[in-house]
Amino acid sequence: GTTNPTSGSKLDLRGNLYVGGKAAIASNNYWHRAQSTVDNRYGYFEVRRKTSNRRGCYFGYGSPGKYIDLRLEDGNSLAITGGNVGMGTKNPRTPLHLYSRNDPTILRIQSSDAFGAGRIEFWSDPQGATNEWRPGFIQSTDRGGFTGGLAFFVNGSGFSRKTSAVEVMRIENGSVNIKGRLFVTNIPYGDRRNMQWDSSSKLLYHDNSSRKTKENIQSLEDDFSKVLQVEPKTYTRPGNSEHWEIGYIAEEFDDLGLNKLVYYDEDGSPGAINYRKISMYLVEIVKDLNCKIEEYEDRIKQLEQQMS
Structure with a gap:
């Protein structure tokens, strides 16, 4: 050619x-x-x-x-x-x-080991540079019994921890475990159920009042008048001396025997007060006062009849 x-x-x-x-x-x-x-x-x-x-x-x-x-x-x-x-x-x-x-388009990461975790890592700064570091990565987990999950890691903070691995969150079998603080913004307004946190199980709950979710229902017996002995306090938190708050002290409730109104920490020490349930004690005190008022009114009527 x-x-x-x-x-x-x-x-x-x-x-x-x-x-x-x-x-x-x-x-x-x-x-x-x-x-x-x-x-x-x-x-x-x-x-x-x-x-x-x-x-x-x-x-x-x-x-x-x-x-x-x-x-x-x-x-x-x-x-x-x-x-x-x-x-x-x-x-x-x-x-x-x-x-x-x-649909969906799949990117598959698979280990040939008996169980080998899959991982996606995120790196910053030029390769080989002194400041090259790994801000975080996502890794698969195995809890046994073919129960998989995803663990989220960050490096922490500081030059010495450029490639450290600190687990901050894990998603496993429908549950989300957050190892640090949870910040939520733009929460909508409205009259809704209160959320409560259990320091032992680390779970969030919401309290309800339906008979359908209660067992062994009995009348509460306690010395409701003890709640009249507690004193409200004003105080600041450590490291925030400019912000003043008001409230009660859990240890004082415990000392008075008002343990049904106290949340206890894992070590058994008083940790918080169930402020919402204090109203139950106050209602019983008001009911007792109402009975006494009715008795006094009857006695007054009797005295008025005798005088007339």
């Missing part, structure tokens, strides 16, 4: 080459080249079906941008361009772009 073969070439073929059996390209050079003789064209290797002449895969140097394009038939492709890798697309928009008609 040419009268001017490339210098140094044993064979210079300008056109198509058909090999019916196996073919190999080998030399002492560390590279092999497919090159177009026309400007602004590109060289490529491709594999086609003989019967339909349909291209099965394609590997080449693209134009006008520099990219490596490995295309499979039926529209599937693997493209590397501008430092981006595209799977299912020849125009990747990010360092890794997965594009598929499948």
Whole structure:
């Protein structure tokens, strides 16, 4: 196909080459080249079906941008361009772009070990730099019995902890375990049920009053008048001396025997007061006072009748 073969070439073929059996390209050079003789064209290797002449895969140097394009038939492709890798697309928009008609589109991470966790890590700063660090990662977990979960880790804080692993949250079998503080903003207004936290189980609850969720219902017996002995206090919290609060002291309730109105910590020490249930004691005191008032009114009527 040419009268001017490339210098140094044993064979210079300008056109198509058909090999019916196996073919190999080998030399002492560390590279092999497919090159177009026309400007602004590109060289490529491709594999086609003989019967339909349909291209099965394609590997080449693209134009006008520099990219490596490995295309499979039926529209599937693997493209590397501008430092981006595209799977299912020849125009990747990010360092890794997965594009598929499948719903959902799945990226699978799997270990070949008996149980090997899958992990996605997030890194910051240039690779190999002194300040290169790992802010966090997400890792799969196994609690046994094929009970899986996802654990979320962060590095902590400080230069010495650039690649440390501090678990901050775990999602497992429908439960969410948060190891740190929970911050919630934009909470809507409204008269709703109160939420309560149990320091022992670490669970959140809401109290209700339906008979359907209660057992062993009995009348409460206690010396309700003891609640009249407690004194309200004003105080500040450690490290926040400018913010004053008002309330009762749990230890004083415990000392008076008002233990049914006290929340106790895991070590058995008084930790908090059930302020909402104090009203139950006050209602009983008011009922007792009402009975006494009725008795006094009857006695007054009797005295008035005697005087008349």
